[in-house]
Amino acid sequence: DGGITQSPKYLFRKEGQNVTLSCEQNLNHDAMYWYRQDPGQGLRLIYYSQIVNDFQKGDIAEGYSVSREKKESFPLTVTSAQKNPTAFYLCASNTGITGELFFGEGSRLTVL
Amino acid sequence: GESVGLHLPTLSVQEGDNSIINCAYSNSASDYFIWYKQESGKGPQFIIDIRSNMDKRQGQRVTVLLNKTVKHLSLQIAATQPGDSAVYFCAETRGYGNKLVFGAGTILRVKS
Numbered sequence: 001d002g003g004i005t006q007s008p009k010y011l012f013r014k015e016g017q018n019v020t021l022s023c024e025q026n027l028n029h030d031a032m033y034w035y036r037q038d039p040g041q042g043l044r045l046i047y048y049s050q051i052v053n054d055f056q057k058g059d060i061a062e063g064y065s066v067s068r069e070k071k072e073s074f075p076l077t078v079t080s081a082q083k084n085p086t087a088f089y090l091c092a093s094n095t096g097i098t099g100e101l102f103f104g105e106g107s108r109l110t111v112l
Numbered sequence: 113g114e115s116v117g118l119h120l121p122t123l124s125v126q127e128g129d130n131s132i133i134n135c136a137y138s139n140s141a142s143d144y145f146i147w148y149k150q151e152s153g154k155g156p157q158f159i160i161d162i163r164s165n166m167d168k169r170q171g172q173r174v175t176v177l178l179n180k181t182v183k184h185l186s187l188q189i190a191a192t193q194p195g196d197s198a199v200y201f202c203a204e205t206r207g208y209g210n211k212l213v214f215g216a217g218t219i220l221r222v223k224s
Binding site: 004006033035040041042043044045048058090092099100101102103104105106108 | 119120144146153154155156157158161201203205210211212214215216217
């Protein structure tokens with residue numbers, strides 16, 4: 001089945017550690033996105049990529065990094081510079097032409 | 113965008129009744145709008161979309177209404193079912209290839 005796969009679903013991290021969240025899509029979409037969701041809030045854009053080997057900062061990029069070496073993959077690294085990393089992270093993709101986003105099931109990161 | 117913090121607006125309806133979820137969008141230049149449904153611990157799912165050249169669009173049991181004069185969007189769910197319980201987000205964008213901007217969301221609770 002076509003879709004977006006995020007892993008891991010749950011992740012625990014100690015303060016000061018970097019962690020990488022995986023996002024893979026087999027929808028042949030050009031554009032991929034990472035959002036952060038906190039309780040009671042809407043989705044905030046971290047980074048997005050409209051084409052391989054190119055990506056742009058979103059509204060809350062500080063403390064995060066991404067890469068887009070393959071069309072199918074858009075991993076997100078939460079670095080130790082991110083002051084409040086505990087959140088639900090959502091990866092999404094679209095054709096880059098239409099607005100509709102297709103979302104993965106999310107990764108919940110908890111910093112201990 | 114603005115956040116309502118930890119207390120999202122909540123709409124409680126009786127099973128079988130109709131639900132109306134409202135959204136005020138921010139950008140008068142936005143021309144494409146989407147409603148998403150998010151169940152607990154999952155990624156958002158597309159429900160219905162509408163372009164700014166329309167006032168109303170119907171889907172299966174759902175209707176979206178757009179009032180550009182007051183920048184207001186609503187989602188009507190007919191004969192609400194327990195499975196409709198979720199958080200509902202509206203999202204807006206302008207033109208092709210632009211980022212979606214999400215609202216904070218509304219919790220819909222369906223009482224049996």
